[in-house]
Amino acid sequence: MKASLFQKAGMGIFIISSALLIVLLFLNKYRLTDAALERAVTDPSERKMLGTALSPMKGIAYQSGYTFNENIEEYLERENQHISSKFEITDMDIGNVISQFPGQDIQYSNEKITNAFDTTETGRFKARKLKDYTSWMNERQYESEQGLREQLENTRQNINTSIINDQGFSDYKIKALKLALTRHSSFGPVSENTTLWLVLTIGLGILGALIFILPKLKLLPGIKNDHVFHSANTGRGWIGYITGTLLIGFYVILYWYPEYMTSWMLLVDPISKVLNGHEASQWFFYGFLYTLAIGVMGVRMIIKYRHSKYHIIRTLSVIFFQVAFAFLIPEILIRLNQPSMDLKNIWPLNYTFFFDYNLSTLTSSGTIGIAMLVWGIILIIIGVPVITYFYGKRWYCSWVCGCGGLAETLGDPYRQLSDKSLKAWQIERWMVHGILVFSVIMTIGVLYTYFTGSSMLLGINTYDIRSVYGFLIGAAFAGVVGVGFYPFMGNRVWCRFGCPLAAYLGIVQRFKSRFRITTNGGQCISCGNCSTYCEMGIDVRWYAQRGQNIIRASCVGCGVCSSVCPRGVLKLENKDPKGRFGEPILIGNDSATIRS
């Protein structure tokens, strides 16, 4: 059925509201004031330093967030140079130190360093650094001044490169400051009429989407995939490309340039304050939007598959787990001053679970923190294998998980775009298991560092592994590719090629589980609906047309193959594991025992 006028109006409203949401990012202006600094930076000495460094910006109203941030960066870099030149250990300083050790056969002692510097702030800093960095040299003998000079030269370089981190603004700090300063220097229409803008963007967006979706109730219940491949959106056409590009852009801003989305944070500040008592971060905005997407598109999912109780129930389940577990409970925990945690997010999908800061928070938050830690570990070592044994990995992937939840709701219109080729399957197995191994190694490194305090494991810096993992897998793959590629490669790109938890669940499902998809005798007509609509790219027909149970590590048990099959061939079942891997049989031909 083609969209009615009413539906088109809904789509129009939705597009307008989305456009407004983008436009909104360019409406506010930015002015750095002392009050803004006060709100953005809590540490008074840091605030003072910043105030001086950024003083040329103060009071100027910037039209664009881009120039504003450019200026922040410029002034902080300038300050960094200033700091470097002030605290840099110079040739002369080294000369002064060496002069403390006259003659041949020097015995080094870092105590003597103090004498080589004056007692200004700079002098004290330099002396302290050199003392720290050369403490290991104490008692060492140097035959000549030359030997000592070489040693100190090295030390000097090490110290000089660390000055910015110690005294100035590291890249990391600049990033954080840009976000905090932009957010608190922002003024203009969005700040003045927050509620109005919230209604015009998100509010209208929901309304438009519902106006588009609800009339689908008029269609008779049943599989309605008409025009899926004719559509420029779901058939990999120009609308799909635009949608994908916008999604990718969104994730790039979210992960790497949040300073440009501060207006969106302002928008949801009131909601954030109600829930957790704080201003909204970019993550709050993201979580809010994510939850809404699952909710609204969940309604679409339920309407689309309302002839199937299986889909209704599992869609309600993912909506529930998103709203309650991923969104509300963590916010309320913050309000209660407890460690915030998504209690259903399991390591290694939740790859920060064993990070030092998380472990410290949990272990220092009393019983509730310990309970969370224990809960998380129980899920990993008992929950996953046991529940997967009984129900297959679907209990998590298409009933509970947030990534799965988004894939099954927002992503459902794109499920048919997954690649079903054998080649894709081979790539999938290498990638997903490779990432599982990567995540395990990364976590071992992190734990090693946590317990031993040493950041080097087998010659590799564990902080490096974890930041590479966070960048490549946590952000680039799970976010940018995982959702941004919906309109190009289907809605489960992340779950299929990237998710280490899916790999773990999949290994259990493949080898030790009661779950399988059974086929109905000889009824398959090889039409291909099942394979086409498999979001995981499983060639379901390959099995169905030869009467073989479908037992695949990747199957998330969404049940759509069974729904779209026009001949009633497929059924998801939990049964006695005996006979699960039975010989393929096609019933109907009694001429001979024929193996497909």
Add this chain to the structure above:
Amino acid sequence: MKHIVIIGNGIAGTTAARHIRKNSDYDITLISAESKHFWSRTALMYIYMGHMKYHHTKPYEDRFWKKNRINLIHDYVEKIDTKQKQVTLASSPPLRYDVLIIATGAKPNKFGWPGQELEGVTGMVSLQDLDRIERYTQGIARGVVVGGGLIGIELSEMLHSRNIPVTFLVREKQFWNNVLPEQEASMISRHIREHHIDLKLETELKEILPDKNGRVRAVVTNTGEEIACQFVGLTAGVHPNTDLVKSTAIETNRGVLVNEFLETNIPDVYAIGDCAERRKAIAGRTAIEQVWYTGRMMGETVAQTICGNKIAYHPGPWFNSAKFFDIEYQTYGNVKPQLGANEDEFYWEHSSGKLAMHFVFDKNEQTFFGINTFGIRLKHECFDQWLKEKVDIGHIISHLREANFDPEFFKNHEKDVIQAFSGQYPEIRVASRQRRKTLGIF
């Protein structure tokens, strides 16, 4: 090395090729004029409706054929020379064969209606037909579908998906009433109308009228009514495609005649699938069986024979399935449109009018003969076994739950069915066993 040439790459020809490969090292050549690769004809409607693209309908990836050393030739076979054991192709060199399998499928019936060759009129069997339908239905105001069978209802659904008003001419009293008993035929007829299809029962096509450009302008029915339309789909059944064989020594009747080993009268020439006709029909079945499954099973069987394990084609109990818009249909055993003299029936229909089951059994012995099921999926395996064991109807009703193949969480209707059955046949014992409820979840 023996060279096996197969004409027709449908389910019959392809299955034969695959199984010959499994069981031998023979050279295999698979020829088709329709498409280079095997595609699933049963999915034709889904391409038009945009559920799938052509490439999704190919049951095997393109590299499958090379890997399995099955040569594909995309060409038309013009002639078979059974003396020289050679086939002549339209644009490739002739091919010698040691064994020839004819699997040329079927063609749409056209009963000599005036105007049946007009622009805008087509059957619906091949990819070329699909192209025509696509072309002919662009921007039209009404389409007429002639013939109330499985393909007719699919074509109606296809046009409906494009918001094209459809008039559906059906000769019988209800849709597919020549196969389905009255009860379910009327249920499906109601469902067709629910989709706003203009279903005209007991109506036949008399004539197709052209406009001045030689395109369809209207049809005239046997009631004299003229229906303006720009497209006519002829779906009044199919007949075996014997074009190629007609002029050879290979015997034909309506189809290519074969014995129980699927052999024609000429040694080393076999015929399978939609084009084949049994000299002597298997008891309880027709001599020509034109469904996907029989094509597949004949292919499996003929491959055994060709590979030296000579076996007769002996299909198990009849089964089939279809989908009428939103209502799925499966059948096991024999349910005839009219009850036989020795038959009794039990029909159950859900109040929604979307679910039904029709059981037929022996009046005296109570032996179960067959079932039609609508909107409730049933297990082939159970019914195959029950039909072979010739169990009685009481057993079937009592064990219905075991045969249920609906997805999880679907409502069970067995209790209802049992109750209704016991009401109608109080004398037949039914053991109504409550299924143990396992954990409410999954």
